[in-house]
Amino acid sequence: MNEYNPKELEPKWQAYWQEHNFHRTGDAPDRAKYYVLEMFPYPSGKLHMGHMRVYSIGDVLARFLRMRGFNVLHPMGWDAFGLPAENAAMEHGVDPAEWTDSNIAAMKAQQNALGLSYDWERELTTCYPDYYRWNQWIFLLFYHQGLAYKKKAPVNWCPRCVTVLANEQVESGLCWRCSSEVSPRELDQWFLKITDYSDRLLDDLKLLDGWPQRVKIMQENWIGRSYGADITFTVKETGDEMPVFTTRPDTLFGVTYMVLAPEHPLVEKLTRGTPREEEIREFVQKMSRESEIARTSAETEKVGLFTGAHAINPVNGEEVPILVGNYVLMSYGSGAVMGVPAHDQRDFLFARKYQLPIRVVINPPDKDLTLQPLEAAYEDPGMMVNSGSFNGMDNEEGKKALTAWLAQRGQGANRVMYRLRDWLISRQRYWGTPIPIIYCARCGTVPVPEEDLPVVLPTGLNLSRIQQSPLKEMESFMHTTCPRCGQEARRETDTMDTFFCSSWYYMRFVDPQCDQAPFRREPGDYWLPVDQYIGGIEHAVLHLLYSRFFTKFLYDQGLVQIQEPFQRLLAQGMVYKDGAKMSKSKGNVVTPDEIIEKYGADTGRLFILFASPPEKDLDWSDRGVEGCHRFLRRAWRLFQLHIGLFQPLPPEGRQGNMDAQPEPGPAELELRRAMHAAIKKVTYDIEERFNFNTAISAIMELVNSIYGYFNLAEEEAVERHRIFLGEVLETVIVLLAPFAPHLCEELWHQCGRRESVHRESWPSYDAAALKVEEVEVVVQVNGKVRGHIQVAADLSEDELLEAAREHERVKSYLQGKEVVKTITVPQKLVNIVVR
Numbered sequence: 161m162n163e164y165n166p167k168e169l170e171p172k173w174q175a176y177w178q179e180h181n182f183h184r185t186g187d188a189p190d191r192a193k194y195y196v197l198e199m200f201p202y203p204s205g206k207l208h209m210g211h212m213r214v215y216s217i218g219d220v221l222a223r224f225l226r227m228r229g230f231n232v233l234h235p236m237g238w239d240a241f242g243l244p245a246e247n248a249a250m251e252h253g254v255d256p257a258e259w260t261d262s263n264i265a266a267m268k269a270q271q272n273a274l275g276l277s278y279d280w281e282r283e284l285t286t287c288y289p290d291y292y293r294w295n296q297w298i299f300l301l302f303y304h305q306g307l308a309y310k311k312k313a314p315v316n317w318c319p320r321c322v323t324v325l326a327n328e329q330v331e332s333g334l335c336w337r338c339s340s341e342v343s344p345r346e347l348d349q350w351f352l353k354i355t356d357y358s359d360r361l362l363d364d365l366k367l368l369d370g371w372p373q374r375v376k377i378m379q380e381n382w383i384g385r386s387y388g389a390d391i392t393f394t395v396k397e398t399g400d401e402m403p404v405f406t407t408r409p410d411t412l413f414g415v416t417y418m419v420l421a422p423e424h425p426l427v428e429k430l431t432r433g434t435p436r437e438e439e440i441r442e443f444v445q446k447m448s449r450e451s452e453i454a455r456t457s458a459e460t461e462k463v464g465l466f467t468g469a470h471a472i473n474p475v476n477g478e479e480v481p482i483l484v485g486n487y488v489l490m491s492y493g494s495g496a497v498m499g500v501p502a503h504d505q506r507d508f509l510f511a512r513k514y515q516l517p518i519r520v521v522i523n524p525p526d527k528d529l530t531l532q533p534l535e536a537a538y539e540d541p542g543m544m545v546n547s548g549s550f551n552g553m554d555n556e557e558g559k560k561a562l563t564a565w566l567a568q569r570g571q572g573a574n575r576v577m578y579r580l581r582d583w584l585i586s587r588q589r590y591w592g593t594p595i596p597i598i599y600c601a602r603c604g605t606v607p608v609p610e611e612d613l614p615v616v617l618p619t620g621l622n623l624s625r626i627q628q629s630p631l632k633e634m635e636s637f638m639h640t641t642c643p644r645c646g647q648e649a650r651r652e653t654d655t656m657d658t659f660f661c662s663s664w665y666y667m668r669f670v671d672p673q674c675d676q677a678p679f680r681r682e683p684g685d686y687w688l689p690v691d692q693y694i695g696g697i698e699h700a701v702l703h704l705l706y707s708r709f710f711t712k713f714l715y716d717q718g719l720v721q722i723q724e725p726f727q728r729l730l731a732q733g734m735v736y737k738d739g740a741k742m743s744k745s746k747g748n749v750v751t752p753d754e755i756i757e758k759y760g761a762d763t764g765r766l767f768i769l770f771a772s773p774p775e776k777d778l779d780w781s782d783r784g785v786e787g788c789h790r791f792l793r794r795a796w797r798l799f800q801l802h803i804g805l806f807q808p809l810p811p812e813g814r815q816g817n818m819d820a821q822p823e824p825g826p827a828e829l830e831l832r833r834a835m836h837a838a839i840k841k842v843t844y845d846i847e848e849r850f851n852f853n854t855a856i857s858a859i860m861e862l863v864n865s866i867y868g869y870f871n872l873a874e875e876e877a878v879e880r881h882r883i884f885l886g887e888v889l890e891t892v893i894v895l896l897a898p899f900a901p902h903l904c905e906e907l908w909h910q911c912g913r914r915e916s917v918h919r920e921s922w923p924s925y926d927a928a929a930l931k932v933e934e935v936e937v938v939v940q941v942n943g944k945v946r947g948h949i950q951v952a953a954d955l956s957e958d959e960l961l962e963a964a965r966e967h968e969r970v971k972s973y974l975q976g977k978e979v980v981k982t983i984t985v986p987q988k989l990v991n992i993v994v995r
Contacts, residue, residue, distance in 0.1 A: 164796035166760025170902040174272055182916070183277040185233050194230040195687050196222045197666055199695030199703070200237045204244065205263035207270045209735040209742060209768070209780065210696070212752045216765045217732060217774050217852070218694050219276045223898035224846050226277075227922040233687055235669040236271065236278040238264050240287035242658045243321055243337060246591040249623045256591045257619065260287055270752060274761045275901045277918075282672045286661040287591070291668065293614035294678040295660055296596040298710075300607050301717060303597075307353040310605070314491075315584060316451050317345035323588045324349065329702070333454030342451045350595060350654060351582040354709050358383055358578045360723075361708055370728030372775070378700040379708075384579025389563040391572045393418065393471040393498070396479055400426060402471055405493035405577055409566075410558035411500040413547040414521035415478075416511065418471045419464060419485040421495040422447035427484050430469040440465055440484055447486055455486050462487045462510050474571040475562070476548065481516070493577060501537065502529075508537040521546045522555050583706065585657040590621055590630040592655030600642035600649040609643050615651070629653045662703055663710040666690050666725060677719075684720050693726035700731070730850060733777035735768075742780070750780055762900035763789040769852040769899060792903055795863055795892065799907050802870065805878075805886045806911040821884055828881055831869045832929050835888050838862040839925040842895050852899070859895050866892070886911075894920055939964045940991040941973040957984050964990040 177183065198218040201211060222234035238260075245256040252259070264285065271278065284291050302308035315324040320340040324347065329336045354361075362383045365376045388407035395402055402418070420427055422444040431437045443465055447455065454460060464483040471482050480499075487506075488497050501511035501518045511518050520529045522542045529538055530545060544553045550561060566572025586595070594615040596608035608615055618637045621630055631637055631653040642649040664678070670687040671679035689711075695703075704726075711725040734741055737748040755764035767788040772778040824832065838858045845855035866888060870878070878885065890911060897904035897917045908917035932953045937960065939947040947967045951960060961982055964970060970992070977994035984990050 162800055164793045164903070166762060166902065169906045170273070170275065170756075170761055173902045173905045174275060176905075177277075178272070181281075182918075183234065183279050184281055185235075185279045186231055188231045189686055191229070191231040193233065193687060194225045194692070195233045195670075195690045196225065196692050197233075197235065197669070197690045197694070199693070199699065200239050200662070200665060201267065202242060202244065203238045203240055203260055203263040203267055205266050207267055207752050209750060209752065210732075212274065212755075212764060213735055213768045213774075213778065214694050214696075214732050215271065215274060215276050216768050217730065217850075218692075219274075219765075219901075220769065220846065220852060220898040221692060221850075222277055223901065223918055224922070226918065227894070227897070227920060228847075229921070233282075233669065234278055235282040235284075235672075236276070236280070237282075237284035237665060237669070238286065239658065239662050239665070240264070240285050241292075241592045241655075241661055243323070243589060243591070245287075246589055246623060249591075255619065256623070257287065260285075273756055274752065274765065277901070282669050284665065284668055284672050286593075286658075286665065287617075289614045289616055290675070291665075292593040292617075292661070294668065295593040295656060296608070296613050296615060297610065297678065298664065298714075299656070299660070300596060300610065302352055302713070303607055305713075305717075307356060307713070308350060309353065310348055310350050310586075312346060312348050313351075313584070314344050314346050315349055316342045318342055321589075324584060324586060330451060332457060332459075333451055342454070343449055344451055347586075347588075349584050349586040350597075350652075351584050351586075352709075354583045354706075355578060355580055357709055357712055358385065358580050360712055361580075361705065364708075364712075364724060367724055368726075368729070371726075372697075372729060372731055375697065375700045375704065375729060375731060379705055382580065382701045382705065384577075386577045386579075388575060388577060389559075389566070389572050390494070390575045391498075391566060392474060392570075393496075394474070395426065395430065395482070396470040396472050398429065398469070400429070402426065402482075402496055403494045404496045404498050405575060406498055407577075408500065408503065408559070409562045409572070410544060410547075410550075410555040411503045411521055412473065412475045412498075412562060413544075413550075414500045414502050414519045415473055415480055415498045416501060416517040416519055417480050417499040418482045419488050419497050419499060419510075420467070420482060421488040421490040422484055422486065423490040424484070424488075424495040426496075427467065430467045430482065434468050436466070436468050440467065443484065450486075452489050452491065456489065460486070462506065462513070464510065464514060474566060474569070483514075485510075491581065492579070502534060503537055503539055505537040505539065508534070519546060583657075583709075585660055586654040587657055588629040588653075589655055590617075590623065592658060593617075593660065594631070595652040595654050595656060597652040598640060598642060598649045599652070600645065600647060602647055603642050603644045603649075606642055606644055606649070612643065617655075631655070659702055659706050663706040664714070666693075666707070667714070667720070681719070688720055689722045689724060690726045692728045692730065694730045694732060697731040704729070730774060732774045733772065735778050735780060737780040739779065748780075755785065759785060759789045760792075760902070762903050763792060766792065766856065766899050770856045771853065773851055773853055775850075791860055791863070792900060794867075795896065796903065796907070798863060798866060798892075799889060799910065802885070802889065803910060805882045805889065822880055824881065824884065825877070827869055827873060827877070828884060831865060831888060832884070833932065834862055834865040835891050836925040836929040838895060839891065839923050840930070843922070843925070846898070856899060859892065859899075862892060862895070891923055893917055894923055935987045937964070937987065938989045939967055939970050940989065941970060942993055943991060946970050946973050953987055957986070960984055960986070960990060961992075964992065 196218050198214050222232050226232045240260050245260050248259045249256045299308060316330050318325055318335040318340050320338045330342050333342055335342055362385055365380060368376060386407050388405055389409045390403050390405055393402045431440045464485040467482045467484055469482045470479040472479055499507045501507040502520045503522055518534060523529055523545050524542045541555055544550050544555055544558045550558050563572050563574055594617055596615045598606045600606050618634050621634055638650050640649055640651055667679055670683045674680055707725045712723055714720050715723050740746050742749045767785045770788055771784050841858035842855040845851040893904045893907050904917050934950055935953045937949050937951055938945055939949060947969045949963050949967055951963050980993045980995055982992050
């Protein structure tokens, strides 16, 4: 008997698929399409288990859908720009392009070794000019629509990466890539006006029924739409107006202090020449060295200094102290906030720390908070108190009434505020898309003409040391001529944030060879949106939000007919080992290469899909891998033992063979039921639930049923039903094929089939076959099992109860007893309650 040898059969079938360009996307505009996409990787050089998991999920779905008759697009590419390549160039003295290409080749070989069914004809690499040319084209589209602009702005600066970071790339005050502490710096930077799309990005979340709720909540919170009011306070000492934005105008009578951002222009004016001037100047300078993220972090202590000035509350004329605080930002609202400690927990703690007054102005429905000191802020709805003529009003009504009252006096107005800020795309690094802008002394800022694209990233740059804006050292790149006047000019030396590349790459896949546009409208209309997108939860705000922004912008420009890029989103869980995330420092890393070498790719694919539902975290188990390998060997052995059952199909196909079959006995009917139950379960679990683990379990159960049949069946019965048994075995191959493609391809051909199993039609289940003739029913008396009866599955409730009463052992427990009630569960249980 042949032994299962994945080291031999897996390379064999990979070569076969590659030779026949097996996974090329077909041109079939009349067929229903399905676009499956895993987030493309950064070419670091090695796949890890997270990669293996996400790629296995996507590949199972792609193979399954092809067998279901869909025209499937399943491409792969490389998110190839970025700091790691530039840092590697500095560390190892290699060109970033050379380092990147080498890593791509290594990772592509690993992907092929996993048996992934990508259409490599559509492969794209973002650091190649034929891709980033269209980055530049799209940038100019933003520019001409007034949505790309340059301004001097305080930015998040990473001293180690020597570049700026978008707000989304700062995590707890640290650089998202290198974990260095981020500090503020003021630079001229290019921005995209994503804020123009705030409402659409927020409102259209309701269209994303196929997205995890937690991802939608994360985007909703990041956009941060707040409804409130602008209210004008007045500085007592100078007469200056001091506007504030608040979502709680109903608490205005509870204001007991004001806080200004350190950058607020009034800070210097209010403290100049006062005893507090030097202390506050030092505080302001200290805050200028801290990032906004760090200042507003929940872990950062809230600090305030009294300026010596006071603000006049417009609703009651009360004078309250003005402080300058570290937690107030000039970039949000007006840079001034009102302190209402009775109804905001942050303000409450701040007021306690600095012994500021706390005044209740909202009471809960069932309690008077004014009768005793508060232990915490009351932030819920209630009735207004200590609020003049607004006393007794519901606070929600009070918000409207107070704002209207202030508006009549020119001291307030309704306003909608957003947390989202424009996207800073400038990076002071080399390995990125050059920004297609020229600066001319005569003409000013000049966009590069479309016919001159791409602006090619130069080679031969000395990257032996970290430096800001390396392109400034390339004289041949820097110096150019103005396309308008022909005079000497200079190029922009910033490059684009790499998230620009990934914000539209899924569109390029639909038409990757097009050299007249990013893609043509016809294939875009056919393939877009992506039907199923698969990737990590860590991209919930950055990549996914930017992609939605790009899609809406390109829709407005008439390039696409969709307004959302991804119909369904699966955010897969992490892979852990020994309870911790895999990492070299913990010594708990298992690589795909190790699994392929020891067990084969099919075992690795099967385990990583069987061990946990895809959206849940997965804890790596060596025993689990062994178990999956044993199952594949067991499936292999099943076919080697019974390979003689297979015979060439007649001209009329399998059904012609089935028509000549003898009547099945009880064992064959039960096996047929098990086969159709497995078809139903596997189909539903892949197509509707993405529960690959339970789908695999159903296949394992079917294999067990087949072994059970052969263990009990007589040789004569096996021979008589050989065609039916061959169908059952072939069904196992087809159901298992998306999960273990190499093994199933080999077995399929061993069974005499000439075409690939992956071009076989997916089987459908027969509902009639799932019906059972007889069932075993448990009989209880007063809740205790007293017997089992074998009855017809379609027995009526009265007939079932009668059969239970006639059971000899049950009769003895009913004798001389009064039946109080009976409980029947059809096909499962009868419980007779007696006394």
